[in-house]
Each structure stands twice: as C-alpha cells, then as structure tokens.
Amino acid sequence: MTPADGEIGRRVPGLLRVSAALSWRFVVIVAALYVVARVVSYLAAIVIPVGIALLLAALLSPAVSKLTEWRVPRGMATTTVLVGGIAAVGGVLTFVITEFSKGLPELQSQVWASIDTIRSWMKDGPLHLSELQLQEYLDRFVSTVKENQAEITSSALTTAATVGELLTGVLLALFTLIFFLHDGDGIWRFVVRAVPRDVRDRADIAGRRGFASLVSYVRATAAVAVVDAVGVGVGLYFIGVPLVVPLAALVFLGAFIPIIGAVITGAVAVLIALVANGAVAALIVLAVLIGVMQLESHVLQPLLLGRAVKLHPLAVIFAITSGLVVGGIAGALLAVPLLAVLNSGIRSLLSESDAHVAPRDVDVLEPQETGPPDVASDRVEDFGPEGPRTTK
Numbered sequence: 001m002t003p004a005d006g007e008i009g010r011r012v013p014g015l016l017r018v019s020a021a022l023s024w025r026f027v028v029i030v031a032a033l034y035v036v037a038r039v040v041s042y043l044a045a046i047v048i049p050v051g052i053a054l055l056l057a058a059l060l061s062p063a064v065s066k067l068t069e070w071r072v073p074r075g076m077a078t079t080t081v082l083v084g085g086i087a088a089v090g091g092v093l094t095f096v097i098t099e100f101s102k103g104l105p106e107l108q109s110q111v112w113a114s115i116d117t118i119r120s121w122m123k124d125g126p127l128h129l130s131e132l133q134l135q136e137y138l139d140r141f142v143s144t145v146k147e148n149q150a151e152i153t154s155s156a157l158t159t160a161a162t163v164g165e166l167l168t169g170v171l172l173a174l175f176t177l178i179f180f181l182h183d184g185d186g187i188w189r190f191v192v193r194a195v196p197r198d199v200r201d202r203a204d205i206a207g208r209r210g211f212a213s214l215v216s217y218v219r220a221t222a223a224v225a226v227v228d229a230v231g232v233g234v235g236l237y238f239i240g241v242p243l244v245v246p247l248a249a250l251v252f253l254g255a256f257i258p259i260i261g262a263v264i265t266g267a268v269a270v271l272i273a274l275v276a277n278g279a280v281a282a283l284i285v286l287a288v289l290i291g292v293m294q295l296e297s298h299v300l301q302p303l304l305l306g307r308a309v310k311l312h313p314l315a316v317i318f319a320i321t322s323g324l325v326v327g328g329i330a331g332a333l334l335a336v337p338l339l340a341v342l343n344s345g346i347r348s349l350l351s352e353s354d355a356h357v358a359p360r361d362v363d364v365l366e367p368q369e370t371g372p373p374d375v376a377s378d379r380v381e382d383f384g385p386e387g388p389r390t391t392k
Helices: 003-011 014-042 044-069 074-124 131-147 149-192 197-239 244-254 260-277 279-308 313-350
Strands: none
Touching: 014 044, 044 074, 044 149, 044 197, 044 313, 074 149, 074 244, 149 197, 197 244, 197 260, 197 279, 197 313, 244 260, 260 279, 279 313
C-alpha cells in the first residue's frame, strides 16, 4: 500500500469501511449460494431421490437399530424393515384401491342419477334448455375434444415421460435407502474423513445432531398425518359420505406430500361427496377439509414440527413457503428438514458443551436428547475470534 492509499484509507469514515467489508462478503456468500442452488437444480434428478431416501432412513433407522439390539444381523434387520415398510404402504394402497373398486358400481349408479338430475335441472330450472340445445352442447364438447386431440395426446406423452422419470427416481431412492439403513454410520464416517483432523470430532457431532433432528422431523410429520386422517375421517363419517376409511387413508398418505397431496386427496373426497350425497354435503366436506388444512398449516406444523426440530413456528412457515417458491413440491418437502439439520448442526458447532462430547455418545435415534443444552455460551454473540467466551 502506498502512502497515498493509506492517506485515503484514513479519510474514509469507519462506518463506510465496515459497510464495504460486510458488503463484499455478503456478495460472495450470495454468489456461492447461487452456484450451489444451480448445481442442485442441475442434479435435481439425483438430489431429490437421495433427500427422500435420507428422510425415509430417519424414519426407519430406529426400527433397524432395535432389531440389531435383539441380535438380528444388520442385513437381515435392514431387509425386514424395508420389506415391512413397503408392505405397509402397499397394503394401505391395496386396501384403498380394493374399497374403491367395491364401491364403484354404487358410485356409477349415483353418477348417472346425478347426471339425470343435472339434465332435469337444466331443462326445468331457470335455464329452460331444450333437448336439442342439450344435444348441441354435448356435440360441441365432443368436437372440441377432437379438435384438440393433438394437444391432448402430447400432454399424455409428456405425462408418460414424467411417470417414467418418477419411477426412475423411486428406484434410485429405494436403492440409496438400502445402503443408508445397512451402513449409514459407515457412510457418514467416510464423509467425515474429508474434514481436517483437528475439527473432525466437532463436525462429526454436528452431523449426528443434524440427523437426530431429522428423526424428530419425520416423527412429527407422521403425527400430523395421523391427525389429518382422523379429522377428515370423522367429518366424512358424520356427513355420511361413503368410503370413509379409504378416503382417510388417502389423506394420511397425501399429508406427507406438501400442498399437492392435500389438494388431490381433498378433491377426491369432495367429488365423492358431491356424487353420493349432493352439493350441500360436498360443500360441508370442503369446509371440513379447509378447517383441517388450516389447523395443520397454522397450528400442527408450526407447533409440532417447530418443537420437534427446535425451530420457531415462523421459521417453519417461511421454510415451507420458500421451498415451494424455489423448488416446487420437492422444495416444500425438503425445505424444513434441511433447515432443521442446519439449525441443529450450527447450534452444535457453537455449543461449548459439545466440545467435551465424544461422537459415539450422541444417540441420533433419541430426538429428545439431540440438541446441545441452551446455555449462555451457545449464543452467537458469546463467540469471540478465538472461540466461545466463558463466564465466571
């Protein structure tokens, strides 16, 4: 630095120098996050299945661990839990499809009755349409479908390609889940070897704390799904809608898929209520669904998820919204787990108490003991350039 540069530096106000230093660091961080986001977006076909496999591993790992405690070989425990999980989900789906198939003839007769009622209303109601006008509208609808046959066929092919990609992602997630359940600890130890030796234990503990928060997250999500299914099922039962149990099971499965799952399962319930019980019952079912969804989004998710992963309810809402805007349904699904892992990992790195904990002493399958104690030295403001300040 030349004397002129030093003179200029001394003339710049201190506040401006600090602001400039913070600004360029902020720009570097934003640029790095942008590059990471672009890479993740480019590799979404890999990142999303692996992320879902990690969520499923957090859900199923306690069962594998319990079986190994009972002296079941690790491979056999992994196979048992994996097959049991697939059988449980497949059993629920089979039950739903079977019950819908049994009730389909009755629903078909009710659909034709509803169509006749609509036709009668259009003829004798305020519209006063004649048979000729009704037939004309029907012919117009058929001609519209024929004119747009190319677009419909293109959409069908696009949907088929999407289904193919979905099946590929499911297979990748299943393949990854097998290794996570069988040798997740070994995979993590291999990853930690990339960290410098002097901070390896702290990084190991932070990662274990993060996975423990993931276990808490999936358990809380399952609890929210159960409440949704019970609430909707009770409402459908008292309204008198048929197929209550399979509809409640659909709501339970859909609750694991943010936004779109609730919309699809809710639309099915409203449609069946409309066909079987009429417009008034369908409106009541819609009101019940809206009430349950409001309870989930404003009470259950912020409180249960926030408490389970030690996040403020507002942070949970912002994470879900931001994930939906940035990454769609997959972003909404993975946003809160990612935030929970980062929160637990950062809290562990800032915790003075975790500096005296051995990695093997952190039980990732016991969520109530995952976070370091919230003492004064865990706060960011208590950290100086040389590490945490201690109070006497």
